[in-house]
Amino acid sequence: MAESRKTIWPLLLPIYLFTLVFVFAPLVYLVVLSFMTRAEVWGAVPRLTLDNYKRILEPLYLRVFAESIRLAVSSTAIILLAGYPFGYFMARMSPRWKKRMMVLLMIPFWTSTLIRLNGWIIVFRSNGVLDKFLMALGLTDRPLKLLYSYPAVLVGMVYALLPYMILSVYSSAEKMDWSLTEAARDLGAGRFQAFVTITLKHTLPGVLSGVILTFIPSMGLFFIADLLGGNKIVLVGSVIQEQLTKGRNLPFAAALSVVLFVLTSLFIALYRRIVHTGEPEGLY
Amino acid sequence: MVVFNLTQFSGKELTALPENGRIPRNLVGIGGRINTVSDTILELKKIKKSFGGNTVLNGLDISIGRGEFLTLLGASGCGKTTTLRIIAGLEQPDGGDILLDGESILSKEPNRRNVNTVFQNYALFPNMNVEKNIGYGLKIRKRPKEEIRRRVKEMLEMVQLPGFEKRMPDELSGGQRQRVAIARAVINQPQVLLLDEPLGALDLKLRRQMQLELKRLQKKLGITFIYITHDQEEAINMSDRIAVMRNGVFEQIGTPNEIYDHPETSYVADFVGNANIYRTPDKTYAIRSENILLGGEPECMIPAVVEEKSFAGGQLRILFALEDGQKITASRYGIDYDLNTGERIAIGWKEASAAEVIDNG
Numbered sequence: 001m002a003e004s005r006k007t008i009w010p011l012l013l014p015i016y017l018f019t020l021v022f023v024f025a026p027l028v029y030l031v032v033l034s035f036m037t038r039a040e041v042w043g044a045v046p047r048l049t050l051d052n053y054k055r056i057l058e059p060l061y062l063r064v065f066a067e068s069i070r071l072a073v074s075s076t077a078i079i080l081l082a083g084y085p086f087g088y089f090m091a092r093m094s095p096r097w098k099k100r101m102m103v104l105l106m107i108p109f110w111t112s113t114l115i116r117l118n119g120w121i122i123v124f125r126s127n128g129v130l131d132k133f134l135m136a137l138g139l140t141d142r143p144l145k146l147l148y149s150y151p152a153v154l155v156g157m158v159y160a161l162l163p164y165m166i167l168s169v170y171s172s173a174e175k176m177d178w179s180l181t182e183a184a185r186d187l188g189a190g191r192f193q194a195f196v197t198i199t200l201k202h203t204l205p206g207v208l209s210g211v212i213l214t215f216i217p218s219m220g221l222f223f224i225a226d227l228l229g230g231n232k233i234v235l236v237g238s239v240i241q242e243q244l245t246k247g248r249n250l251p252f253a254a255a256l257s258v259v260l261f262v263l264t265s266l267f268i269a270l271y272r273r274i275v276h277t278g279e280p281e282g283l284y
Numbered sequence: 285m286v287v288f289n290l291t292q293f294s295g296k297e298l299t300a301l302p303e304n305g306r307i308p309r310n311l312v313g314i315g316g317r318i319n320t321v322s323d324t325i326l327e328l329k330k331i332k333k334s335f336g337g338n339t340v341l342n343g344l345d346i347s348i349g350r351g352e353f354l355t356l357l358g359a360s361g362c363g364k365t366t367t368l369r370i371i372a373g374l375e376q377p378d379g380g381d382i383l384l385d386g387e388s389i390l391s392k393e394p395n396r397r398n399v400n401t402v403f404q405n406y407a408l409f410p411n412m413n414v415e416k417n418i419g420y421g422l423k424i425r426k427r428p429k430e431e432i433r434r435r436v437k438e439m440l441e442m443v444q445l446p447g448f449e450k451r452m453p454d455e456l457s458g459g460q461r462q463r464v465a466i467a468r469a470v471i472n473q474p475q476v477l478l479l480d481e482p483l484g485a486l487d488l489k490l491r492r493q494m495q496l497e498l499k500r501l502q503k504k505l506g507i508t509f510i511y512i513t514h515d516q517e518e519a520i521n522m523s524d525r526i527a528v529m530r531n532g533v534f535e536q537i538g539t540p541n542e543i544y545d546h547p548e549t550s551y552v553a554d555f556v557g558n559a560n561i562y563r564t565p566d567k568t569y570a571i572r573s574e575n576i577l578l579g580g581e582p583e584c585m586i587p588a589v590v591e592e593k594s595f596a597g598g599q600l601r602i603l604f605a606l607e608d609g610q611k612i613t614a615s616r617y618g619i620d621y622d623l624n625t626g627e628r629i630a631i632g633w634k635e636a637s638a639a640e641v642i643d644n645g
Contacts, residue, residue, distance in 0.1 A: 177407070179403055179405060179407040180407050180409060180410075182374050182394075182403075182407070183401070183403055183407035183409070184409075184420070184424075185373075185374070185393070185394040185395050186372055186373075186374070186394050186395075186399075186400055186401045186469075187395075187400065187420050187421040187424065187468065187469070187472060188395045188421045188424045188425055188472060189395055189420075189424045190393070190395055191393075193424060194395075197420075197424075198409065201411060202411070
């Protein structure tokens, strides 16, 4: 055992170094920066203070955090509800169709998300594609003013992040041993019971990685809120970006980032707790 | 109306049953007489199935008796697993009917059929321990926790794994997983237990042991077993009846003795016990290698040349080439026989040991 650890050490060294330099060091820098004081023109001076964190407690910024969490939770929930069935059924398709679906999923990645979001602006703006369509159908009689609203941002989030959920669920459903589900059916479980007690449990790792891959970005993807929400929807990501560029307040941006980081980690940990230890009562 | 044929059961089973002091209720009709109507538990009627234009089952017909051990024997791809999956309800046939206890179960979902399966790879739930695996069926049926615990314990004792409740499937050996899979199926008290090559993954010694154990278990429970294997020796060892399958049909159904001694076709003769197929211009015969006589007896009238000698499984096998090019293998116990390669002798067989068969390759 000790011997094998010794021999594996040189192989792991690059990974440790990489993590140290590119993950750990920036994080430490960020935390340290968040306790410093803003410099006159640009940067920070090493005068330690808690002011940056105190400022986050102002109602204005608390609202921004609440708004961000609300958006992240609801878009992740919608993405999960839409993405799970998609990934699940994709895994049950014939190899030929799997390939086709994979290509369809990859096509959006060929274009920049920014450009694709501009497509949504055309759809959502006043007298845009959606308005014209709804009015032609006689469902509405005047433009809905959907652009620069919460629903528009939500749609943008879901649209941009859905593929990550689909691919995560697909990759774990793909590895699923379907004979287990058959065994459950054979042992007396109905379709739904077999799904909940066996299939769902075996695809949970995919769901978890899908949630992580969508929840974290949806807390921080400021440009979606900027493009589709205008100045009405202000998210933490937008505030951080603004403080960095227009506000030139690096320490405050760092403090916001640290809080965002901690909150996101807390939510993921909470989610893992619920998913791993809690068994849906009555179903199994 | 199904009339039960007594010869379907080997006599030894009927005499072996009272061993435990009582005759199972399901074998005895009113007044202790063998019931002639309800002794068929499962009936397949003209079952057909094809996958994408590829016919897998081409009209299967069979009646299976209560408490019978039936083996579906055939090479891979003959349709035996599909047959099992259709009985379990995991596959829908294209045509035909399945009667369980006289009632069609064709439209029933797998969970509504009183039939359980031991899957080829066992399909144990990897995230549940042995107790939860075995108790799964009872839990789904919402049985009280106390009852589940007690019956799982009984099952584990029956399959000789007492105290294994908290083990996880990946901590078990192949043989142990196999027993858990059987316990998980049997705990639901199915009318028919389907076993898909359950011993396929075990080594030879363990296989032999498990064969005996399965047979013992089947007698004790009195449940009908439908057992799949491609191993003719296993089929002969365990079964009350064997159904030899080929290309989606039953080529012959009979007791191990009937199948071994009176094969109806050359395929069955060859598949079960590798019999020699000897063709005359108008007839085809199957002769077991151990029944080939090697000179010195009045039946030995066919000139033959020794082509090859090999030793396998405690048997010496001697391959002869006949003058018309046909090959005949003789086998003898022992490691050598006074015959050399290239030697010419006259061989033959007793008329009684040659079974006339339909020549179908």
